[in-house]
Amino acid sequence: DAMVIQNPRYQVTQFGKPVTLSCSQTLNHNVMYWYQQKSSQAPKLLFHYYDKDFNNEADTPDNFQSRRPNTSFCFLDIRSPGLGDAAMYLCATSKGAYGYTFGSGTRLTVV
């Protein structure tokens, strides 16, 4: 089945140690999104790629960056994770209005 896959499902990283989360899709969607969801809160959009064009939300910290080497893959890089960055990170894809699809998420713990 076509889907959005996030790896790993759980990630533990040390305070200040760079970490990368990955997202892949078999849907051939041209838009990919990264959301951050902290405990008991709504998902918050960090940024998205429309094809190769990167679009950052105004309030996304500089500590968060992203790469999209091809249509299928998108990475979230956290350069220096702090305790406040512990959250569920959700990847989503879309191609027009009908195809908005979420992955299962990566839960990041910072120790």
Added chain:
Amino acid sequence: AQSVTQPDIHITVSEGASLELRCNYSYGATPYLFWYVQSPGQGLQLLLKYFSGDTLVQGIKGFEAEFKRSQSSFNLRKPSVHWSDAAEYFCAVGAKTSYDKVIFGPGTSLSVIP
């Protein structure tokens, strides 16, 4: 800019009772509207979505939602709640731009009493 409000932070219902979760949106044009459900520690599952046409939308797991333009609302309903429906429910609005950025409401936590 689009926004979504969910007035109820937490709702408790008895199993078998009916359910209505409220959602109000703000957007300058006709939006795309979604309801998602999230179980603890899990990702988001789409319950239903509205883009155009019939304002009463049927979804999975027996849920339905009604789009009311005059009230800027998209309330979620279920006639008989099951214990497995206990979860967090998010209403979301999508912008009709060159892409589709979905913005989420704060969520409503549903508890079901046996």
